[in-house]
Amino acid sequence: MNVRVQSKQGVPALSFSARVKSGVKKNWYKFSRNKLSVVGLIIVLLIVGAAVLAPVIAPYPHHAGKFVDYANAGTAPCAKYWFGTDNFGRDIFSRIIFAFRGALYMAVLVLAIAVPVGVFLGLIAGYYQGSFLDTVIMRVTDIFLSVPPLLLALAIAAVLKPNLTNAMIAVTVMWWPWYTRLVYGMATSLRNEYFVKSAELIGAGRLHILFREILPNCLSPIFTKMALDVGWVILIGASLSFVGLGEQPPTPALGQMVSDGTRYMPDLWWMTVFPSLAIAVTILGFNLMGDGIRDMMAKGEYDRE
Amino acid sequence: MIVNNEKDCILDIRNLHVWYRTYGGFAEVLDGVNLMVKKGEKVGLVGEAGCGKTTTMRSVLRILPENAVVPKGEILFHGQDILKMKSQEINKVRTQGISMIFQEPSAALNPVFTIGTQMFDVIRYSGSGKAKSKDEIKELAVKAIREVYIPDPERILKSYPGQLSGGMKQRVCIAMAIVTDRELLIADEPGTSLDVTIQDQVHRLLRGLVEKKGMSLIMITHSLGVAREMTDRIYVMYAGSIVETAETKVLFKDPMHPYTLGLLESVPRLTGGGMAEGIYGRIPNYLSPPQGCRFHPRCRLAAERCFEEKPPLMDVGEGHYVACFWVQGVI
Amino acid sequence: MNSITAAAEETILRVQNLKTYFPVGKSGGTPLFVKAVDGVNLTVKKGEIMGLVGESGSGKSTLAYTVMGIYSPTEGSIIFKGQDISVPSSRRSLSVKKDLQIVFQDPGSSLNPRQSVRQILELPLRVHRIVDRKNIEEKVVELLRMVELPPHYMYKSPVSMGGGERQMISIARALATNPQFVILDEPTSALDVSIQAKIINMLLKLQEKKELTYLFITHDLSLMRNIATRVTIMYLGKICETAPTEEFFRSPLHPYTRMLLSSIPVVSEEEEELKPKKVVSTGEIPSPVNVPPGCSFHLRCPERREVCMEVDPWMVEAEPGHFVRCHLYS
Numbered sequence: 001m002n003v004r005v006q007s008k009q010g011v012p013a014l015s016f017s018a019r020v021k022s023g024v025k026k027n028w029y030k031f032s033r034n035k036l037s038v039v040g041l042i043i044v045l046l047i048v049g050a051a052v053l054a055p056v057i058a059p060y061p062h063h064a065g066k067f068v069d070y071a072n073a074g075t076a077p078c079a080k081y082w083f084g085t086d087n088f089g090r091d092i093f094s095r096i097i098f099a100f101r102g103a104l105y106m107a108v109l110v111l112a113i114a115v116p117v118g119v120f121l122g123l124i125a126g127y128y129q130g131s132f133l134d135t136v137i138m139r140v141t142d143i144f145l146s147v148p149p150l151l152l153a154l155a156i157a158a159v160l161k162p163n164l165t166n167a168m169i170a171v172t173v174m175w176w177p178w179y180t181r182l183v184y185g186m187a188t189s190l191r192n193e194y195f196v197k198s199a200e201l202i203g204a205g206r207l208h209i210l211f212r213e214i215l216p217n218c219l220s221p222i223f224t225k226m227a228l229d230v231g232w233v234i235l236i237g238a239s240l241s242f243v244g245l246g247e248q249p250p251t252p253a254l255g256q257m258v259s260d261g262t263r264y265m266p267d268l269w270w271m272t273v274f275p276s277l278a279i280a281v282t283i284l285g286f287n288l289m290g291d292g293i294r295d296m297m298a299k300g301e302y303d304r305e
Numbered sequence: 306m307i308v309n310n311e312k313d314c315i316l317d318i319r320n321l322h323v324w325y326r327t328y329g330g331f332a333e334v335l336d337g338v339n340l341m342v343k344k345g346e347k348v349g350l351v352g353e354a355g356c357g358k359t360t361t362m363r364s365v366l367r368i369l370p371e372n373a374v375v376p377k378g379e380i381l382f383h384g385q386d387i388l389k390m391k392s393q394e395i396n397k398v399r400t401q402g403i404s405m406i407f408q409e410p411s412a413a414l415n416p417v418f419t420i421g422t423q424m425f426d427v428i429r430y431s432g433s434g435k436a437k438s439k440d441e442i443k444e445l446a447v448k449a450i451r452e453v454y455i456p457d458p459e460r461i462l463k464s465y466p467g468q469l470s471g472g473m474k475q476r477v478c479i480a481m482a483i484v485t486d487r488e489l490l491i492a493d494e495p496g497t498s499l500d501v502t503i504q505d506q507v508h509r510l511l512r513g514l515v516e517k518k519g520m521s522l523i524m525i526t527h528s529l530g531v532a533r534e535m536t537d538r539i540y541v542m543y544a545g546s547i548v549e550t551a552e553t554k555v556l557f558k559d560p561m562h563p564y565t566l567g568l569l570e571s572v573p574r575l576t577g578g579g580m581a582e583g584i585y586g587r588i589p590n591y592l593s594p595p596q597g598c599r600f601h602p603r604c605r606l607a608a609e610r611c612f613e614e615k616p617p618l619m620d621v622g623e624g625h626y627v628a629c630f631w632v633q634g635v636i
Numbered sequence: 637m638n639s640i641t642a643a644a645e646e647t648i649l650r651v652q653n654l655k656t657y658f659p660v661g662k663s664g665g666t667p668l669f670v671k672a673v674d675g676v677n678l679t680v681k682k683g684e685i686m687g688l689v690g691e692s693g694s695g696k697s698t699l700a701y702t703v704m705g706i707y708s709p710t711e712g713s714i715i716f717k718g719q720d721i722s723v724p725s726s727r728r729s730l731s732v733k734k735d736l737q738i739v740f741q742d743p744g745s746s747l748n749p750r751q752s753v754r755q756i757l758e759l760p761l762r763v764h765r766i767v768d769r770k771n772i773e774e775k776v777v778e779l780l781r782m783v784e785l786p787p788h789y790m791y792k793s794p795v796s797m798g799g800g801e802r803q804m805i806s807i808a809r810a811l812a813t814n815p816q817f818v819i820l821d822e823p824t825s826a827l828d829v830s831i832q833a834k835i836i837n838m839l840l841k842l843q844e845k846k847e848l849t850y851l852f853i854t855h856d857l858s859l860m861r862n863i864a865t866r867v868t869i870m871y872l873g874k875i876c877e878t879a880p881t882e883e884f885f886r887s888p889l890h891p892y893t894r895m896l897l898s899s900i901p902v903v904s905e906e907e908e909e910l911k912p913k914k915v916v917s918t919g920e921i922p923s924p925v926n927v928p929p930g931c932s933f934h935l936r937c938p939e940r941r942e943v944c945m946e947v948d949p950w951m952v953e954a955e956p957g958h959f960v961r962c963h964l965y966s
Contacts, residue, residue, distance in 0.1 A: 029328045194746035198809065201704055201725055202760045203733040216750035353828035354799070470920055500691035501855060502917040505899035527828065530901030557903065571833040573858040575885070575900060575907040580840070580862050583833030587798050 031296040040288025047282055051100035063090040064098035066250045074268050084270035086260065092270060095252040096278045102164060102247050103254055103282070107233040110171045111226055118179025119222060123210050125180065126187025138184065144177040150239055157245040164253075167246045171236055175229070182225060186218045220297030227293045231286035238279050254279050315489055315521050316342040316365065316403075321378035323360050323369065325591075332591035334360050336545040336599065337378070339618060342489060347515060347522040349532035349553070352542035353568075355588045358525045361542075362491050364388070366405060367395050400431040404482040406511075408494040410474035414466040420477055421446065421462030424484065431485040449484040450477070453510055472503035476510065483514055490515060493525045508535055529572060533557060538624075541565045544589055544599040547618060551625035561621065561632045563604050598629070608636050648817055648849050649703070651678040654712035656695075656702045660925055670924045672698035674873035675712070677951070680817075685843065685850045687864030687881070689857055689896070693924050695873040696853050697741075700819045703851070704738050716817070734764050737810040741822040743802035747794035753780075753805055754790035760812040779808040783838060800831035804838070811842065819851045824859075836863060858900055858907075861885055869893050872924055872932040875951070879958035888912070889960040891937045914938075931963065939964060 032038050055061045059082075069089030077084040083092035125137040144152070156170035190196060191214065199213050234254070240246045241255030249256060254275050261271030323335035335357050342348050350358050363369045365380055367387060380387040382398055390398070407413040415423060424446045429437065437445075443462075450458035453476040466474055475495060482490055492511060496504030512535055515522045524535050532539050532553070539556050541549045541564065549562040560566050567584040586603040589595055597614050601607040610630050618626045619633050630636045654676045657669040672695040680686045690696040701707050703714055705725030713722045721732055740746040747756055757776045761767055767775045777787045783804040794802050803823055810818055820839065824832035840863060843850060852864060860867050861881065868878040869890065877890040888894050894912040902908055919936035922928055928935050934944040943963050951961045 026328065194740040194742060195748040197706060198738075198740065198746055198806075199759060201706070201733060201736075201738060202809075202813065203730050203763045204759055205763075208759070212751070212755075213748055217748070219750075353830065472920055500921065501857075502691065502895055502899045503920070505901075505917045508901075528901055530903050533903055534901050567830060569903060571829040572903050573829075573833075573836075573856070573862045574904065575858045575861055575897075575902055575910050576904075577861050577885070580836050581833050582837065584830035587800060587831065 027296050030298070031292045034292060034295060036288045037292025037295065040285050040290070040292060043281060043285025044289050047100055047285060048104065050097045051104050054097045054101055058091075058094035058097045060091040060094045061098075063094045064252055074264070077270055083274040084268070086257075086271050087264060087268065092257070092274050095257060096254070096275055099252040099254045099257060099275070099278070100282075102251065103234045103237055104230075106164065106168050106171070106237045107230045109168055110175055110233050111229060114172045114175035115179055115222065115226060118176035119183050119215070119218070121176070122180040122183025123187050123214060123218075126184040127191050127206075127210055127214060129188045129191065137180065141177040141180045141184075144174065145181065147174075149174045150236065153236060153240060154243070154245065157240055162245045162248065164247045167237060167240045170240070170245075171233060175233070178229075179222065179225070182221060183218050186221065187214055190214045190217055220294070223297060224290050224294040227290035228287055231283035231290075234282055234286075235279060313344040314341055315344055315383065316340070316523075317381040318361070318365070319379050319381065321361065321364060321380060322376050323357075323364055323378075324374050324376060325370070326372040326374065327592070329592045331374075333594055334545050334591050335364075335378075336594070337615075338542070338545070339547055340540055340550075342521050342523060344488070345519050345521055346538060347512070347524065347536045349524045349526060349536035349539040350542060351526055351529055351532045351539055351568075353527055353588065356542045357545040358527075358542055359493060362405070362493060362523065362525060365491065366399060366403060401485075402487060403489045403491060404431075404487045406475075406478050406482050406490065406492040406495045408497050410471060410478050410498070411466065413478050414474060416466050419463055419465055420469075424449070424462065424477075424481055427481045428484055445484055446480075449480040452483065452514060453477070453480045455480075471499050472507060475499060475507050479507070479511060479514065483518060483520075486518070487520060489521045489523065491523045491525070494527065495524075496531065497527070511535070529557075529569060541568070544594065545591070546599065546615075547626075547628065548600065549625075549627045549629075550618070552623070555623055555625050559625070561625070561627045562600075562629050563606055563631070564600050567603075606631050610636050646682045647679055648682045648717060649678075649680040649851070650715040651676055651699070651703065652713045652715070653677060654699065654702060654714065655710045656698050656707050657710040668925055671695075671873050671927060672924060673702060673709075674927075676870075676873075676875055678868065678875065678878075680849060680851055682816075682849055683847060684865045685852055685863055687860035687867040688851060688853045688870065689855060689860055689867060690870035691855055691896075691921055693872065693921050694870040695924070696870050697821055698873075699870070700738070700821050700851065700853050704736065704819060730764065734813045735816045736819075737813060737815040737817070738819040738821060739803070739806050739810045739823045742826060743794075743799050743806055744826075746806050747802055749793065749795050751793075752790065753792050753794065756794070756805060757790070757809055757812060760809060764813045766813060775812075779812055782811070782842070783808045798831075799827050800835060803827065803835055807835070807839065807842075811846070811848075814846070815848070817849045817851070819853065821853045822855070825854065825856065832859075857896060858902070869896070872922065872927055874932065875959075875961060876933070877958075877960045877962075879955070879960075883955065883958050885910070887955075887958075889954055889958070889965060890962050891915070891939050891964075892933050895936070895938075 050057055058064065067088070067090055071089065072085050073087055073089040075081050075085040081091050081093065083096065085091055121137050125134045128134050152174045153170040156173055157167050160166035160169065196209060196213050199209050237246060238255030241253040242259045244256070246255060247253035257275040258272055261268065261275065264271055318338055318340040321335055321338040325332040325334055338357070338361050340350070340361070350361065352358050360369070364375065365387065375388055382402060387395065387398060425442050428442045428445050446462060447458040450461055455461055455473065455476055461477070469477065495511060496507050499507060508531065524532060526532050536553050538552050539550065540547050541562065543564045549556070549560070549565045560569055570581040571583050573580060584603055589599060589602065595602050596612060598611040598616050601611040604611065616628045616630045616633065618628045620626055621632060627633070654673055656673040657671050660668050660670050662668060676699055688696050688699070698707065702709050705721070705723065705728055708724045709722050713720055716732065716736060719732070721728055725733065754776055757779050758772055761772050761775055776790050780787055780789055785801065785804055794805065824835050827835065836859070842848065852860070854860060864881050866878065866880050867884045869876045869892065871892050877893050888897055894915045895917050898912045898915045899917045900911065902911065915938060922932070922935065930946045931937070931944040931949050934940045937944065941963060949961050949963045949966060951959050952966045954960050954965045
């Protein structure tokens with residue numbers, strides 16, 4: 001497209017790759033101005049990398065399943081087992097790495113479903129503020145938001161069979177209303193912006209106004225919230241698995257590992273401490289990265305030429 | 306350079322440079338500002354958006370944002386360099402020497418405190434720092450509000466900024482700025498956010514008070530008309546430096562710099578006569594400002610020398626200084 | 637400039653007794669309203685530049701937005717090209733939308749910061765099928781050329797442009813549908829004078845070339861002196877005075893008009909001469925929720941009489957074509 005215009009009208013537009021390059025450079029500058037964001041990004045990359053390459057990285061990949069080695073059961077952290085072994089003699093480090101897989105899988109899937117649904121409902125309710133549609137959508141949202149989230153997830157997960165899929169369903173059901181609220185607030189103010197008025201006065205269709213005019217201006221907070229939410233979904237997932245409503249043993253899950261460890265406290269403290277630390281570091285990483293994404297998406301002085 | 310006869314000069318800004326650190330490098334916003342205010346003088350600083358008027362005044366009070374650096378220049382307040390002052394000394398300047406009125410009165414007043422609370426604080430911390438009794442403070446506040454022609458000062462002191470109109474709020478800001486004796490008042494577009502008829506009232510009030518109290522005034526404005534009605538001397542600023550300065554009457558009778566001429570031409574006249582062309586182009590990018598005279602890309606008269614060398618401010622008679630090679634006849 | 641040909645005498649917009657009220661709660665059972673526009677009669681002829689001047693709270697923008705259909709009128713009617721369009725824009729036909737366009741005041745918020753100039757200019761072309769799909773790009777370049785911007789601006793984001801350039805894009809967007817009537821809502825009040833001059837010149841050129849009619853909303857009387865064919869002054873939702881420009885500035889009649897004129901900061905002695913001498917601006921603009929009884933200007937009026945406090949004046953034709961709503965002339 002660019003090439004055609006260039007030849008036809010002699011447009012001195014930058015080539016596509018050059019524009020991408022300058023965009024990446026600018027975004028990286030905005031992201032990395034806060035060094036903590038970079039720390040967050042590194043943590044996230046390490047966790048994602050570990051999860052994806054788990055079978056390669058983990059020192060004892062077979063410890064992630066049904067494996068028993070009573071000879072080494074309850075070994076304290078040492079050179080051979082960095083985080084020690086559990087009551088079955090399984091390497092905790094390896095199990096944590098494998099547990100990241102389930103946790104991230106759950107976070108990605110939950111957000112992949114909850115975000116589009118929540119955003120869509122919020123857009124509609126916000127643009128048609130004051131209408132019947134708005135009332136229905138927002139009251140339902142309020143009802144969902146008024147139930148304590150963990151309780152709601154616990155209830156849903158308890159009714160269904162306890163496994164990873166159902167835990168995900170439970171978390172998804174409680175997650176979309178947050179996005180509806182977020183987008184609703186932005187859409188109600190954006191609908192009064194002059195550029196939306198202009199589009200209406202030109203006679204643009206509703207889909208155009210919702211998805212081309214309003215939605216792009218909501219993306220920055222949505223992405224920021226998503227980055228933060230990955231951490232929180234992992235935490236909720238861990239909570240569910242802590243009470244036995246997530247991934248079932250012998251497949252490792254962070255919450256389940258913490259819960260198993262509590263029975264051996266304080267003698268086998270590493271069984272609890274390391275999975276707990278893994279949860280904490282994960283959330284910290286995603287939170288710090290989320291801040292960086294917010295800085296990066298903010299339209300500001302750096303976008304002027 | 307502007308000749309400085311030290312005696313009655315309050316503020317003397319010499320060759321001030323201010324840069325902002327940004328993503329693309331340093332934005333060289335101020336490029337050698339020279340400005341002088343005498344005792345009792347009303348000075349206008351005129352220029353378009355983004356020319357550095359506000360940056361100049363912020364450096365005077367040392368309230369520049371964090372990413373600003375001052376690579377060169379000095380700001381002498383009674384002969385003492387503000388840029389080199391310790392925080393105690395600069396505080397003394399802020400509380401006793403210079404006060405400021407901002408463009409947006411609703412942003413200058415805190416919406417959750419009453420006018421009284423805010424005004425009492427101003428009085429308590431300004432002046433010589435001597436402890437004042439509550440009654441004294443209140444008396445001063447009431448007197449100041451009377452001076453800005455607001456009826457019923459007691460009621461005003463008890464109200465919140467949100468309960469007052471824009472014009473009233475700006476009057477309150479003026480009252481705060483003059484409540485204790487200051488030598489210099491910096492007004493940053495005090496009427497711009499107000500309606501024409503209200504702006505006229507505020508300007509007349511401000512001029513009257515400054516004259517009555519013998520204060521000096523720096524009036525920052527984008528409007529030549531406002532500067533003409535308010536000031537004794539005008540500094541025209543373009544892209545970070547002063548391009549022309551003269552006594553107000555002289556400037557309007559005999560403007561010389563191509564930028565001043567263009568600006569003056571662009572103002573629509575009440576006498577009619579259609580619209581002028583305006584000035585070609587727009588204010589430069591401060592990350593890579595033009596070499597030589599910063600106005601040359603927009604100047605109809607630009608010659609080779611203007612591309613390479615920055616013209617200095619030179620006296621052309623009667624205290625009329627112009628920074629242009631054409632006017633100086635050295636092209 | 638003021639030569640109106642016989643063909644152009646035809647009325648394009650007629651606003652009759654238009655009222656736009658906004659509810660703002662209740663006081664002791666009776667509902668309160670902001671009477672933003674309170675009984676306005678206005679006629680704009682084809683090919684005219686009607687200057688609508690007023691301060692904040694005068695209702696000039698509300699009037700414009702009601703004509704555009706952003707607000708629906710509480711009472712009265714809007715007749716555009718002989719057709720009653722007193723309904724919100726969502727219920728107007730595409731052809732009315734095509735003929736009636738607006739340029740907003742704030743070039744910062746009237747362009748979507750997340751779209752490129754090309755996307756912004758494409759919208760009206762697509763919606764109204766101005767050109768074939770395959771010629772859209774060419775047309776975008778043509779629109780840019782029309783507002784004197786180079787073609788590569790289509791790849792720019794509004795955020796990366798200066799205020800003047802953004803306003804040019806807004807103008808290009810409004811003119812993309814080839815409208816007949818354009819409302820300009822303070823298009824240059826956020827801009828510097830040197831840029832204002834350029835934009836106004838361009839607007840004048842386009843008006844001539846495309847035979848447009850402008851309703852120019854502004855608070856700047858000096859500007860209107862130079863471009864309007866007629867000037868109308870609004871105060872607190874009502875029209876005070878309306879007259880052809882020359883006549884208006886030669887003999888301003890309404891006390892409010894004189895106060896406005898005397899408040900304008902000017903840059904030359906000749907202009908100073910023109911400003912009414914004896915009038916000094918006093919008082920505040922009352923809130924439009926609580927409009928004073930009688931003539932709404934009487935609190936600030938230097939020529940106030942007994943009758944002004946009780947009876948709201950009516951419009952009289954003081955000179956041919958020069959209407960004023962003041963007891964001094966009735």
